[in-house]
Amino acid sequence: MADLRNKFAGIKSPNPFWLASAPPTDKAYNVERAFKAGWGGVMWKTLGEDGPPVVNVNGPRYGAIFGGDRRLIGLNNIELITDRPLQLNLQEIKQVKKNWPDRAVVVSLMVPCEEDAWKTILPVVEATGADGIELNFGCPHGMSERGMGAAVGQVPEYIEMVTRWCKANTNMPVIVKLTPNITDIRYPARAAHKGGADAVSLINTINSITSVNLDIFAPEPTIDGKGTHGGYCGAAVKPIALNMVAEIARDAQTKGLPISGIGGIENWRGAAEFMALGAGNVQVCTAAMIYGFKIVEEMISGLSNWMDEKGYNSIDEFVGKAVPNVTDWQFLNLNHITKARINQDLCISCGRCYIACEDTSHQAIMATKDGERHFEIMEDECVGCNLCVNTCPIENCIDMVVLKTGEIDERTGEKVSGDYANWTEHKNNPGAA
Amino acid sequence: MARGQSEKRILSNRLEPNDYIKGFCDLHSPLDQHEALVEAERCLFCYDAPCQTACPAEIDVALFIREITTNNTLGAAKTIFDQNIFGGMCARVCPVEILCEQACVRQTSEGKPVKIGQLQRFATDLAMNEDKQFYRSQSSTGKKIAIIGAGPAGISCAHRLSMLGHEVEIFDAKPKSGGLNEYGIAAYKSVNDFAQKEINYILKIGNIKIHHNKALGQDFTLKELENNYDAIFLGLGLGDVNNLNIKNESAKGVEDAIDFIAKLRQEHDKSKIPIGQDIVVIGGGMSAIDAAIQAKLLGAQNVTICYRRGKEQMGASEYEQQLATSKGVVIKHWLSPKKIKTKHGKLASVKFNYTELKNGKLMDINQSLTLKADQLFKAIGQNLISESISELQLKSKRILVDDNMQTSNKKIWAGGDCIFGGDDLTVTASANGRDAAIDINKKLLGGAK
Numbered sequence A: 001m002a003d004l005r006n007k008f009a010g011i012k013s014p015n016p017f018w019l020a021s022a023p024p025t026d027k028a029y030n031v032e033r034a035f036k037a038g039w040g041g042v043m044w045k046t047l048g049e050d051g052p053p054v055v056n057v058n059g060p061r062y063g064a065i066f067g068g069d070r071r072l073i074g075l076n077n078i079e080l081i082t083d084r085p086l087q088l089n090l091q092e093i094k095q096v097k098k099n100w101p102d103r104a105v106v107v108s109l110m111v112p113c114e115e116d117a118w119k120t121i122l123p124v125v126e127a128t129g130a131d132g133i134e135l136n137f138g139c140p141h142g143m144s145e146r147g148m149g150a151a152v153g154q155v156p157e158y159i160e161m162v163t164r165w166c167k168a169n170t171n172m173p174v175i176v177k178l179t180p181n182i183t184d185i186r187y188p189a190r191a192a193h194k195g196g197a198d199a200v201s202l203i204n205t206i207n208s209i210t211s212v213n214l215d216i217f218a219p220e221p222t223i224d225g226k227g228t229h230g231g232y233c234g235a236a237v238k239p240i241a242l243n244m245v246a247e248i249a250r251d252a253q254t255k256g257l258p259i260s261g262i263g264g265i266e267n268w269r270g271a272a273e274f275m276a277l278g279a280g281n282v283q284v285c286t287a288a289m290i291y292g293f294k295i296v297e298e299m300i301s302g303l304s305n306w307m308d309e310k311g312y313n314s315i316d317e318f319v320g321k322a323v324p325n326v327t328d329w330q331f332l333n334l335n336h337i338t339k340a341r342i343n344q345d346l347c348i349s350c351g352r353c354y355i356a357c358e359d360t361s362h363q364a365i366m367a368t369k370d371g372e373r374h375f376e377i378m379e380d381e382c383v384g385c386n387l388c389v390n391t392c393p394i395e396n397c398i399d400m401v402v403l404k405t406g407e408i409d410e411r412t413g414e415k416v417s418g419d420y421a422n423w424t425e426h427k428n429n430p431g432a433a
Numbered sequence B: 001m002a003r004g005q006s007e008k009r010i011l012s013n014r015l016e017p018n019d020y021i022k023g024f025c026d027l028h029s030p031l032d033q034h035e036a037l038v039e040a041e042r043c044l045f046c047y048d049a050p051c052q053t054a055c056p057a058e059i060d061v062a063l064f065i066r067e068i069t070t071n072n073t074l075g076a077a078k079t080i081f082d083q084n085i086f087g088g089m090c091a092r093v094c095p096v097e098i099l100c101e102q103a104c105v106r107q108t109s110e111g112k113p114v115k116i117g118q119l120q121r122f123a124t125d126l127a128m129n130e131d132k133q134f135y136r137s138q139s140s141t142g143k144k145i146a147i148i149g150a151g152p153a154g155i156s157c158a159h160r161l162s163m164l165g166h167e168v169e170i171f172d173a174k175p176k177s178g179g180l181n182e183y184g185i186a187a188y189k190s191v192n193d194f195a196q197k198e199i200n201y202i203l204k205i206g207n208i209k210i211h212h213n214k215a216l217g218q219d220f221t222l223k224e225l226e227n228n229y230d231a232i233f234l235g236l237g238l239g240d241v242n243n244l245n246i247k248n249e250s251a252k253g254v255e256d257a258i259d260f261i262a263k264l265r266q267e268h269d270k271s272k273i274p275i276g277q278d279i280v281v282i283g284g285g286m287s288a289i290d291a292a293i294q295a296k297l298l299g300a301q302n303v304t305i306c307y308r309r310g311k312e313q314m315g316a317s318e319y320e321q322q323l324a325t326s327k328g329v330v331i332k333h334w335l336s337p338k339k340i341k342t343k344h345g346k347l348a349s350v351k352f353n354y355t356e357l358k359n360g361k362l363m364d365i366n367q368s369l370t371l372k373a374d375q376l377f378k379a380i381g382q383n384l385i386s387e388s389i390s391e392l393q394l395k396s397k398r399i400l401v402d403d404n405m406q407t408s409n410k411k412i413w414a415g416g417d418c419i420f421g422g423d424d425l426t427v428t429a430s431a432n433g434r435d436a437a438i439d440i441n442k443k444l445l446g447g448a449k
Helices: A028-037 A086-099 A115-126 A156-169 A186-195 A235-249 A268-276 A286-291 A295-310 A352-360 A387-391 B017-023 B033-040 B050-054 B061-069 B073-083 B087-093 B105-110 B116-129 B152-163 B194-203 B222-228 B257-266 B286-297 B318-326 B426-448
Strands: A006-008 A011-013 A017-019 A041-047 A062-066 A072-077 A104-109 A132-136 A174-177 A199-202 A206-208 A211-213 A218-220 A230-233 A259-262 A279-284 A338-342 A365-369 A372-377 A398-402 B144-148 B167-171 B208-211 B231-234 B254-256 B278-282 B302-306 B330-332 B335-343 B346-358 B361-372 B375-378 B412-414
Touching (some): A006 A279, A011 A104, A017 A295, A028 A041, A028 A295, A072 A235, A072 A286, A086 A104, A086 A115, A104 A115, A115 A156, A156 A174, A174 A186, A186 A199, A186 A235, A230 A235, A235 A259, A235 A268, A268 A279, A279 A286, A286 A295, A338 A372, A338 A387, A352 A365, A352 A387, A387 A398, B050 B061, B061 B073, B073 B087, B073 B116, B087 B116, B087 B426, B144 B152, B152 B167, B152 B194, B152 B208, B152 B231, B222 B231, B231 B426, B254 B257, B257 B286, B257 B375, B278 B361, B286 B375, B335 B361, B346 B375, B412 B426
Parallel strands (some): A017 A041, A017 A279, A104 A132, A132 A174, A174 A199, A199 A259, B144 B167, B144 B231, B167 B208, B278 B302, B278 B375
Antiparallel strands (some): A006 A011, A062 A072, A206 A230, A211 A218, A365 A372, B346 B361
């Protein structure tokens, strides 16, 4: 069995699967259950400054998007940071870390944007024996209205400043959690890096309204007839998170900065994808909130089996392995030509590929042959867009076949060149050299 | 007190009251909201969907299922009724396993089609339970159409004609409307007087008058109708039954399966219906299955269907055959009835010869089987009573119609089981009636509408 041991920003854990700072890590009871289930670490749900704790709404806190069969694919929440007293949390953190010395216990923090506030909380957290802190610069609802969370994460100068304060006032590793509610994720990442962050973690949740109640005309979840935007998470946000992780991983200015990958990870494969794009470990929340902590068993066995199969002995061997293959559009090889091909033995004749291509794309699929219902690609029209593959309900029924060098592309009538050629040197590019 | 299965003779009250209720309850319990949603989400919304092509009424199945997934169930019901106003009954009685569900691509991909029939029932039940009326009789065209037969073909035709603004009068020989929906079809497929409720729901469109107990040839002639109406639609059904043409066919205990089925439908208290101990059903179609299963449900000890050809040639679908055997009915093939033996004028046994196909011809072979029987149900097909329509051109003893359901008489249209090419299905009859109405409208109004 592959070695899943993980060292992230100097913090050791038996596996790279951590629970993100969120309701599942709100108190010792949950965290103990998570560790029993096998999770490698937790980000303790965000602590605020001492004093009367925040209050949460007493109505619904979550909204959801469902796929078929009520499979929850997107969740949105308007819960705030911990609403438990600071001292209680600190005591529990200390006890849990004592009980589980091999697991990572990192504490998420959010206090006002004043150095004194940070100076006050950092030592008391450090005294618990926690492994590190995560600065919550991401929370998009409620706290941001009070000048914290995403309100800080959306201003790179603040990120850098607060990170610097933290690095100056604690010995614990500082992980900066980034909000995706910005236009270019590289700027906040660079700011964290400049401030001396040991790592960044992303993404936090995305501003969202999941649905609108059409009887009372109010966004859901609805509190007494009103709703507010919440933080969107779950499988639906994974593509957005993957891209943001990759952007930071391949940015020259933040190269080498450890990344903790978050966003819609539900299983070992999702975790491996984040890690391939440069995440040193991953954090999970929504999947645990849907299925419970047991899912980590699948993640551990799945990742380990995949690593065995591929011959990876440790996680470091594949972290970041896909980063060099993330590039800009302009560098994609325009001489790489693919054609869809339908496997007639697998085709169930639903015709979805046909209507997608016919109505919305390139009219490259025939629906009848010799008067019979039959779906086949017309290679002289196929641009290789892949839409048919995606609409097909049968796995592997439609393949994208790469034309070999020397073959004729029936659409253009030209021979496939074996050479690499991209937009930067294309004849239609006015800016080409 | 239940008499049990072991007593000889033809007896009522064989079972406990509860057994009748259980046996004759709804064959499939309806889907609830959640089940319907889960099932509907399996639909792939195929292009030019094979299920729709396979449906004799060409219901836009993919669309109505998509409407169910979006909680637009009444919209789904309308999509169904637009093509087939008998969508409710068809959801219960259609042999979906050889129609839409057989064509479903989920059947191809995983051997489990989307439960189209059940979903259709879900949608149509809601509309009918809420008495949601989608159609209104149009302002009058001044045309009057006579329809003979208040079965699915006749009522469907009447409904569409009313939609198009015509006045309709229906004549039916029976005391109730519905045709085979009311008098045929196993009781467990149309529980709680569904057939009558459906007719009442459909007739709310208005402008349709029904005259019961009025039989063609007895109470009126075709000529009279021709003189008094602008057009005529014949949804006569098949009024005559085939005979075995062997000795003792009129012995006590020998009955037509369709009479037995009709009796079951008309009797609310099934315990009152007498049934024998040893039942033989002759035939291979749906009526044979319906009679056999219900005989078993009434408490017959042994029920055997004997069919003169093989399993594959049976008119009843594989599913229906399995349903019968699951209820304890025995199905025997390659048996041709030869002799009805009686004792004191009552049926005692039936002797069959085994058959085989020789060069495509069915031949008796020199081997026989005798089955003890106190009741024999004949289910070997029905025939058109053609005396009163002798002026019309027939083919294979059925009324010949063109693609628009028009007969050789340009003032007369026909549809349902009575026409050549009819397939004994409610859905086809309903589609025929609809199409005839559209053509009648076109021809009566010329290019005006």
